[in-house]
Amino acid sequence: MQTRTIVTMGRGGTGKTTCVALMAKYLIDTHSTPLLLVDADPDQNLAEMVGVDLEAAGKMTVSELLSETFIQKGGTTVGVSPSARIENRIWEHGLFESESFDLLAVGTKWIEGCYCLPDAALRNALGSITRQYRYILIDSPAGLEHLNRKIASSVDTIVDIMGPSSKSFYHVRRARRIIHEAGIRCGRFVVAGGFAFPPDLGNRVTAETGSEYLGKISADPVVAEYVLAGRSLLTLPDTSSAYRSVGELMDRIIRAYPDDSLSTPGRNQGTDNLIG
Numbered sequence: 420m421q422t423r424t425i426v427t428m429g430r431g432g433t434g435k436t437t438c439v440a441l442m443a444k445y446l447i448d449t450h451s452t453p454l455l456l457v458d459a460d461p462d463q464n465l466a467e468m469v470g471v472d473l474e475a476a477g478k479m480t481v482s483e484l485l486s487e488t489f490i491q492k493g494g495t496t497v498g499v500s501p502s503a504r505i506e507n508r509i510w511e512h513g514l515f516e517s518e519s520f521d522l523l524a525v526g527t528k529w530i531e532g533c534y535c536l537p538d539a540a541l542r543n544a545l546g547s548i549t550r551q552y553r554y555i556l557i558d559s560p561a562g563l564e565h566l567n568r569k570i571a572s573s574v575d576t577i578v579d580i581m582g583p584s585s586k587s588f589y590h591v592r593r594a595r596r597i598i599h600e601a602g603i604r605c606g607r608f609v610v611a612g613g614f615a616f617p618p619d620l621g622n623r624v625t626a627e628t629g630s631e632y633l634g635k636i637s638a639d640p641v642v643a644e645y646v647l648a649g650r651s652l653l654t655l656p657d658t659s660s661a662y663r664s665v666g667e668l669m670d671r672i673i674r675a676y677p678d679d680s681l682s683t684p685g686r687n688q689g690t691d692n693l694i695g
């Protein structure tokens with residue numbers, strides 16, 4: 420089984436988290452599982468949007484677990500590598516598991532000082548955990564700083580969600596540059612219009628940003644109602660216009676993945692130069 424990782428990014432409030440929740444609904448509805456949702460935003464909105472209360476489920480964020488494992492408990496455990504230690508803790512205390520998807524929150528409390536050990540340990544641990552899934556969806560915070568941490572140093576598709584302002588054009592160009600500079604390997608970088616993106620600007624995106632435009636996410640008052648009420652977007656009716664537009668987006672993303680039976684190991688090889 421090949422794991423496919425899809426990451427959303429974009430400026431604040433463009434609808435990234437909502438989009439990830441609707442992508443999750445699409446993958447669940449099409450039985451494209453096992454599915455892992457990763458909330459990389461310290462504000463942690465994703466869990467609520469898919470109806471999960473991590474605290475009530477007794478789950479901790481990866482940052483909390485890192486801090487507890489490497490700082491508070493300190494020292495080394497003879498015979499157990501740092502990545503195995505954190506991996507075990509994430510499996511046990513971090514990963515929220517349900518029948519249709521699992522969820523992991525990265526959290527906020529990064530350790531002061533030297534990041535090297537936890538970052539390397541975390542990368543190894545996450546690499547091992549994420550291999551178990553067919554699809555991984557990562558919800559990012561606004562801005563681009565997090566990319567430098569390389570939570571995901573190799574992803575299949577990055578979807579940049581554009582906001583209503585012309586600054587979004589600049590953001591897309593800058594995002595590509597930073598992804599390149601941060602050394603993040605990405606198979607395909609695509610752009611989608613967020614719910615507030617003016618549809619008539621769609622035909623300018625490719626010319627002005629050099630990036631592939633996959634269409635626009637519908638503005639859907641039912642989605643806004645659900646979010647306001649804290650209801651899980653996984654329970655939205657299939658007729659929701661936002662859900663349908665995200666489904667079309669996902670079709671276009673997934674269609675580009677070569678059939679698993681035809682693909683060869685090292686699928687990202689030769690495609691890294693799409694960025695930059």
Ligand SMILES: Nc1ncnc2c1ncn2[C@@H]1O[C@H](COP(=O)(O)OP(=O)(O)OP(=O)(O)O)[C@@H](O)[C@H]1O
Binds near residue numbers: 438460561639640
């Ligand atoms: N398709 C949509 N139709 C209508 N309203 C939407 C849609 N998508 C998002 N919204 C509204 O926009 C607001 C912001 O959405 P969301 O939290 O998904 O954005 P974000 O980009 O993740 O924000 P942040 O940058 O703060 O993480 C939400 O309150 C939601 O109600």
Ligand SMILES: [Mg+2]
Binds near residue numbers: 437460560
């Ligand atoms: Mg968000």
